[in-house]
Amino acid sequence: MKTKAFIKHALTGNEAAAYAMKQINPDVVAAYPITPATEIVQIFSKYVSNGEVTTEFVPVESEHSAMSVCVGASASGARVMTATASQGLALMHEILYIAASLRLPIVMVVGNRALSGPINIHCDHSDAMGSRDSGWIQMFCENANEVYHTVIMAVKIAEKVNLPCMVGMDGFIITHGMEVIETIDDEEVKRFISKRTPLYSVLDIEKPITIGPLDLFDWYFEHKRSQLEGMLQAKKVIPEVVEEYNQRFGTNFPAFLETYRMDDAEFAIISMSSAAGTMKEAIDIKREEGLKVGLLRIKTTRPFPYEILREKTKGLKAIGIMDRAESWSTMGGPLSIEVKSALYPLDKRPFAIDFVFGLGGREFPIEDAFKIIDITRKLSEGEEFPEFVHIGLKE
């Protein structure tokens, strides 16, 4: 049952996210501006002023307050959204954990940007990777069109499993890059997300509750185990919601992992976000030259799709993992560490190498994508390399 044709707009990633938020018409949005995600809430505040949404918009004095307001509002049963980036996300850090542990389905768009220092406003994934253990569902989009649709899906996913969800897009590359976005109409969005059914509401005077109580060595551990159920449930719900969306609107978005030209691939690149777009182009060119290379684009990193990765890397000779963040473990970036540990229990594993690239918005030209393919090919042929290499670094 595909819907009528999409409505096409020329929008940046920020505009696309704000437009999705307008169609969602959340009950509460609390936000503080920060480059490169400022526009999302700036545009959204215009919708509020123009009466195009009925949202209670709370302009706060910091991101710590923004997330705190989101927690309070969400605990009352409201549908709540916000947006941030980089230092803003870092300032929210302690409240992120609280939102997740209270099982509040807040949806937040993140314009992925480097963390200080030195101060930098451009794209990398160090902000979101710093929140990877906060208990939020984390998704990363390849382009602005995917951001628009993912934000809508995220509302349904989050509210079904009662966990907050972060939708990431590369700072400036996606947040400020204009694209043709194919939107669905307001009524379709409303019908798809329907209404939130909260686990509890602090405003329900018939059923008074205490939230956020002190919880020491006697039950904290059990509460954390209970929280894990949400993430395990998300592994089932994310593909269901994405499949429902694809069916209804004729789209083809991945739930966890997108495979590109993997059918007869002998080695693969594992990538996330906008760099995957560049990598697809590079793979097309290298395929013309006869190289059997494919791409696995990881869309969702929390919960981490380790079973799918095991399945999709079966029979590969080598994988090259692309990390737009440092982990300071001295064994590569965070994505490579997780991908490698996902494959560890297998009898036959591909050779693996990590490519740390694009930090602080360093350009990722197609020549660098070729370089990554070339090194991964050599690795598949048995050549030795260090655990990780830097791509695009002035050496």
Added chain:
Amino acid sequence: MKFKSWKDLPEGAIVRDVPTSPEFKTGDWKSRTPKYIPEKCTHDLLCWLYCPDSAIHVKDGKIEKFDLDYCKGCGICASICPQDAIEMVEEEV
């Protein structure tokens, strides 16, 4: 405690059976106990007003009793009393 395992816990670590504070006897925190001297007491009820734990019970405008299940022994009642009608004494162990 009615819970046996993590599976019994309500999601979001919320507490449904409220209020829970009456079950939590904070009285065993104290090392000093208020000793009430009725002869000096004028029943101005300042102690009742200032007690942070609502541990002083009043009936018909008069001090009825000190509820030692909840009195933490802070001594605010003794220090606020203009008549010195309350003395803090060391708990006997």
